[in-house]
Amino acid sequence: MRKLDLNAIYISERVQETLRPVSVSALTAVVAPMGYGKTTAINWFLNQRKQTENAVTLRVNIYSDNHSIFWKSVQKAFAAAGLTVLEGYDCPADASGAALLLEDLCAALGGKTPYYLFLDDFHLLGDERVAQFLCRLAYRLPENVHLIVASRNRFLPGEQVVRLGRRLHRIEADGLRLNREELLAYTHRCGVEITAAQAESLLRSCEGWFSAVYLNLHAL
16 A cells, blocks of 8 residues: 655646746746645755756745835845845835846856746735836846746736746746646555546546645545
């Protein structure tokens, strides 16, 4: 009998392929409702990059729409990576301050070391000005730096999507949801063997939504 492990991490080959362009994109926008595995997928990808290319991750968790708390989280992420560029730097309050920050960030991060700046739960911040700044940053970033933003809501202004072009990689719910084969592979990894009929029923009821599948496996 297989050991039961409902907390097993499963990243399908299809999702791995979906994540691959992150390493050559200036900005990756991961947009899907809660429970689709956005954070899990990005964490897996970042762990892979750390092992294969000795990449440095700057992780910023967003907890509210408080700008002061957000800025402190950004500063802590840079400091944890040994980067001093934001020490004593106030959060930009106007266009000139934002322009200066752009210059300093690009200068500090440029080089050969791969950097991944990951902003999680961006929907909690809900400020279009920050989204605009991130797009401007992505347009200027050196090739070794990659910005990843995960959100439940679309946050990219339409004109910036056009302007960024190939520098932008977008991952949405359809790229993360489980298909039938992946559902069977996931349940098998969790140590739960289900019939084809059960798999079909589970897929119909959950529509490939990871959290719903997880809860149904607990019920089984």
